[in-house]
Amino acid sequence: xxxxxxxxxxxxxxxxxxxxxxxxxxxxxxxxxxxxxxxxxxxxxxxxxxxxxxxxxxxxxxxxxxxxxxxxxxxxxxxxxxxxxxxxxxxxxxxxxxxxxxxxxxxxxxxxxx
Amino acid sequence: xxxxxxxxxxxxxxxxxxxxxxxxxxxxxxxxxxxxxxxxxxxxxxxxxxxxxxxxxxxxxxxxxxxxxxxxxxxxxxxxxxxxxxxxxxxxxxxxxxxxxxxxxxxxxxxxx
Numbered sequence: 001x002x003x004x005x006x007x008x009x010x011x012x013x014x015x016x017x018x019x020x021x022x023x024x025x026x027x028x029x030x031x032x033x034x035x036x037x038x039x040x041x042x043x044x045x046x047x048x049x050x051x052x053x054x055x056x057x058x059x060x061x062x063x064x065x066x067x068x069x070x071x072x073x074x075x076x077x078x079x080x081x082x083x084x085x086x087x088x089x090x091x092x093x094x095x096x097x098x099x100x101x102x103x104x105x106x107x108x109x110x111x112x113x114x
Numbered sequence: 115x116x117x118x119x120x121x122x123x124x125x126x127x128x129x130x131x132x133x134x135x136x137x138x139x140x141x142x143x144x145x146x147x148x149x150x151x152x153x154x155x156x157x158x159x160x161x162x163x164x165x166x167x168x169x170x171x172x173x174x175x176x177x178x179x180x181x182x183x184x185x186x187x188x189x190x191x192x193x194x195x196x197x198x199x200x201x202x203x204x205x206x207x208x209x210x211x212x213x214x215x216x217x218x219x220x221x222x223x224x225x226x227x
Contacts, residue, residue, distance in 0.1 A: 035217075041219050042120075042219045048212075056212055101215075103150075105157040
């Protein structure tokens, strides 16, 4: 069990640029989540996958955000035309799924949009 | 929709003091309830959970009881240590919400020696 891995750890970009983050979940976990966390707040749900299927996308997400999990393993989160309001910590978590599921979190990608 | 409300922090206590962090929830179905903890410089990790009414979750001296009648899941510890300083998040996973986990805003705890 190598844990949930996220890359990069930090990303600084200029407003209007596109960015992509990667998450590698724990290998036997079929559920993968993306959350966004800003200072002083709890993780805010963005989207999640059961294997390669995207089950739900938060209504808070604009069309500039897209996530994929092409083979049910790693996942990518892309933000197009970044805005300063996108600056946050982006967290990935994985689990085996179900009512009693325990989420295992990665260390996150800190995005700063200048 | 589902939501979790926690008491605002920060909470500052002296070592060996009693800790309570309040958490209430709103859910459509019958959720599982969780407390996650984030130590300084680390990622979130599960502290304890309870899956049905009147269940008590416990770990590392922390306890929380699932109270369906008051829709609450308050976190308690009888004697805190400096090493308990962290941010604590209450969360729920609701089967009618597709089992996705929803978090509260977090409560920061400072414990002084």
